[in-house]
Amino acid sequence: MESYKGKGLEGASAIELVVALYDGILRFLNAAIAAVERGDQASRRIAVKRALDIIIHLQARLRLDVGGRPAQVLHEFYASIFAQVLQASQSASRQRFEHAIDCVRSVRDAWQQAAKGPRVIPASPRLIAPPARGYAGLDSASTNADAVVRSNLTD
Helix, strand or coil: CCCHHHHHCCCCEHHHHHHHHHHHHHHHHHHHHHHHHHCCHHHHHHHHHHHHHHHHHHHHCECHHHHHHHHHHHHHHHHHHHHHHHHHHHHCCHHHHHHHHHHHHHHHHHHHHHHCCCCCCECCCCCCCCCCCCCCCECCCHHHHHHHHHHHHHC
């Protein structure tokens, strides 16, 4: 039987799936802050690892060869957030975690706005090839999100 969270994402658009990944980053960074406040190093490390895993996943799906400048900007953003989260964890700094959260939330909110656009394409579990032109150069299910963002920007 599928989990409740898994069923909640069925039928979600590609952009909504990206937003869900950003929500995961935020959830784990907040868990890291809670662990810092409790002085629980093990829980902090686990939460940080999970946040970093999502960041790595998002960065790995970028198609720099297709996405051009927007994909490059996202690539640099993910590298920056990765470094910020590592620094926050190493120093066990609530303030550094909060700064990373603010940065992630800003980009997440932009994706959320794109998801509210009139032409959101549902994600297909059988996406095989990326579209010929991708806005941010994301791979897999995220390629539909790029097409939507690109079309919204050019209208």
